[in-house]
Amino acid sequence: MATIYEVSKLAGVSLATVSRVMNNNANVSDTTRKKVTLAMEELGYRPNSIAQSLASNCSNSAGLLVSELKGPFYGPMMSGIENTLRNQGKHVIITAGHSDAEREQQGIEFLISRNCDALILHVEAVSDEYLIKLSKGKTPFVLLNRHIPELADRCIILDNVKGGYLATKYILDSGHKNIAYISGPLWKKDAQERLNGHKQALAEHAIEFNENSLYEGDFIEDSGYEGFSALYKNNPAITALVCANDEMATGAMVSAREHGIELPAQLSIIGYDNVFFTRHVYPPLSTINYPIDEMGKVAAQWVLSHVYQKSVQPIQTLFEPELVIRQSVVNIT
Amino acid sequence: MATIYEVSKLAGVSLATVSRVMNNNANVSDTTRKKVTLAMEELGYRPNSIAQSLASNCSNSAGLLVSELKGPFYGPMMSGIENTLRNQGKHVIITAGHSDAEREQQGIEFLISRNCDALILHVEAVSDEYLIKLSKGKTPFVLLNRHIPELADRCIILDNVKGGYLATKYILDSGHKNIAYISGPLWKKDAQERLNGHKQALAEHAIEFNENSLYEGDFIEDSGYEGFSALYKNNPAITALVCANDEMATGAMVSAREHGIELPAQLSIIGYDNVFFTRHVYPPLSTINYPIDEMGKVAAQWVLSHVYQKSVQPIQTLFEPELVIRQSVVNIT
DNA sequence: GCTATAAATGTAAGCGCTTACATTTGGTGT
DNA sequence: ACACCAAATGTAAGCGCTTACATTTATAGC
The missing domain is CATH 1.10.260.40 (lambda repressor-like DNA-binding domains)
Known part of the structure; x- marks a missing residue:
């Protein structure tokens, strides 16, 4: 060369x-x-852009850390980010953290040592303290789907409590009283918040939250499957199931059908995220919309404006979830 | 620092x-x-790994170019690659080509200029000649889902003709005679090959291929939707539809139902790729399995062995498609 | 035609590392 | 106590660029 x-x-x-x-x-x-x-x-x-980076201390590329490269949730996010950055001639280096503190940290350090000009992080396992310390360093970063009060201006988040509330409220408004919940792993804040929203809706309708009708999943389809089996065995009278994400909801559907339950007539199910395939499951899944591609774009814009001085309109950091009604929830009043 | x-x-x-x-x-x-x-x-x-790269001329990272960051097909591929590489302490730089020759080329050049030790490419638009020329350069690469005779030992591919054949044969064996086909964009080789497999199966059953029952889509859901509408208007008597991928198949399902067609009773549909959500659409979609995650792993292993001297078993370059039977095809004999 | 000034170009010192080669150190065998 | 050799460490020249600063060249004003 x-x-x-x-x-x-x-x-x-x-x-x-x-x-x-x-x-x-x-x-x-x-x-x-x-x-x-x-x-x-x-x-x-x-x-040779390596030599350029070394000499100029600017690599024209942003680092992106996501939990997983696969799965319907991260794709649109990565895509939104890559597009807006690339349109401005910037590049993206992507790495995966696998929701594991050590791997997330490794990933971040790799990206920094690669001279990324900025980082876009979707981290779950790493501690708030670590991130606060990181923010004192010289590589700027934005956080997706994580709220840290000290870093509020660079946290792009969804109001997950509200989303959780919306989902359950819809179920409640449809006349259900015997409701089970499959949560995400409760060490994850978003899982916790969605559950809180659920409880809040329940409280508002004077329905007592019962630990026995909660199953802690891991946001993956299988745990939805397992979760429903466990929940159903424990209480066959449930008429509605709210799931903390769409993948678990589809897993639960499979399990429900295997138990001979007719969907949605005998069991209403609602998911969360509005991942692209929810329209195509049977019955089409009602869910909560999570505008993750939009949020990715906003993160990219943050980088563009804060690091590359491209002027950009002020950035929206709080996004609102929305109820998406399809056919998986049935009114039983 | x-x-x-x-x-x-x-x-x-x-x-x-x-x-x-x-x-x-x-x-x-x-x-x-x-x-x-x-x-x-x-x-x-x-x-500072930038400085390390510059001095040692080795970056310990491989470049990965995919067509899209989103979509159910690329996720598992990227994931398989990142995992096996990362397990050996290597990193992955991902970029998207958007099935556009110029952007693919840009991406490749970016990865090379970033000192990637090797490249894993899923390119569609760039010409054979370009790749052959590229192979003369000093950055080694593997090709995923693309066959170039001159570069055969570094092409990891699926037998797409056979896959196309299998899909249609299954439809034929189920007694269908009035069959429509929604292809991918025919400038893409894999789309072409799948269609060839389709024709081959038809020929074997002495059914004449009819240009009017072919719709050229673009592998995206919407084109499945459009495609079915067009095909159905043209010939309402079709009893089976074979689609060149799962996303178009789901799009077609939506359209079919909007035409008041009952699935699968009045219309059998088969997809291709066995993308993870196919189990959950309604009716569960029969399809052709494409072991893309496996193939991604193999690509990563090629890099490991050819570039980093990690010993690895000889590499499988040709993968076999397999028929996955679910419930979207009905026997009408 | 001569100086003052701006525009165009060149020089050379890094950026943070690796690595060939040179030098020093310490342990053997006799 | 000496030479000898391997192991441990140091020296310095790059890797391919950027960029402050120096120098040259062109332009204009008088």
Whole structure:
């Protein structure tokens, strides 16, 4: 691979001049610019961005840490981020944290050591203290789906309590009284918040929350399957199930049908996230919309404005969940 | 951020020694090693991997180019790759090509200029010639889901003709004779191959392929929706629809139901890819399994063995599609 | 034609590391 | 006590760029 040095020789100019035409800002006469451009083309020259980063201390790329690369939730998020960043000529380095504190930390450190100009983090396991300490460092970052009061201005979040509330309220308004809940892992804040919203709705309708009708899943389909079996064995009289995400809801559907339960007639189910396939499960799943692609875009815009000085409208940090009604919940009043 | 220089001063040794303990291979006495380690911890030292790359010409990271970051197909692929690479201490830089020649090329060049030690490419738009030329360069790469005879040993592919054949044969064996087909964009080889498999099965059953019962979609749900409408208007007598991927199949299902067609009784549908949500659509979709996560892993192993000398069993480059029977196809004999 | 000033270009010192080669140290065998 | 050799450590030259600063060249005003 040709280097800047060879280009300069071919063009008969100095290194600095070549560098100047590359970063086409400085004063370079048209004639030399042309000479250099020609030489670059002739050699098929591509700047080595590693060397550029090292010298300029700017890599034109942002680091993105997500929990998983697969799954219907992260795809749209990554996609939204990559698109808006790429449109401005910035690149994205993606890594996965697997909801594990150590791996998340490793990932963050990798991204920093890779000279990322900024980080977009969807972290779950790492502690608030760690992030606060990180914020004192020189690499700026935004947080997706995580609220830390000290870092509030860089937290882009959904009102999960409200979402949880909305889901259960809808079930309640449909006349259900015997309601079970499959939560996410309760060490995760969002899981906790959704559950709190659930309890809040229950309280408002003077229905007592019962520990026995709660199953703690892990946001993955299988735990929805297991969860429903356990819940149903414990109390076959339930008429509605609220799940802390769509994947568990679909798992629960499978289990319910295996128990000979007719959906939605005998059991109403509601999910959370409005992941793209919810329209296609049977019955089409009612759920809570989580505008994760939008939120990803906003995160990318934060980076653009805070790090690359691209002017951008002020950024929305709190997003509102919305009830999406399809056919998995039935009115039994 | 502390540099190697500060560490060496604190530990009272030379730069080279610090570097040696970092790459813990050379001969370093235990005592100095300890001194250095201590100094590193005290300073919270993290090596700057950009500088490492530049100096060593090895970045310990592989570049991955996919068409889209979202969608049910790429997630498992990226995930499989990231996992196996990360287990060996290698990192992954992901970028998206959006099935567009220019963007794919840009992405490849970015990855190369980022000093990736190897590339894993899922490219669709870029030409064979470009890739052959690329293979002469110094960055090794594997191709996923693309067959180029000249580069056969580094192409990890599925037998798409066979997959297409299997799908249609199953439909045919179920007694259908009036069959429509929604293909992917026909400039994509895999779309073409699947269609060829379809025609082959038809020919074998002495059924004539009819251009009017072919709709060229784009592998995206909406085109399945549009496709079915068009096909049905053209010929309301069809009893079966084979789709070149699952997303278009689900789109077609929506459309079919909007036309008042009862599924699967009045219309059998089969998809392709066996994307994770196919089990949950209604009716559960019969499809062709595409072991993309496995193939991603194999690609990662290729990189591990060819670039990092990790010994690994010889690599499987041709994968077999398999028929997955669920409930969306009905026997009408 | 000569100086003052701006524009264009060049020079060279890093950025933070790795690594070939040189030097020092310490342990053997005699 | 000496030479000898391997192990441990140090020295310094890059890797391919950017950029402050120095120098040269062109332009204008008088």
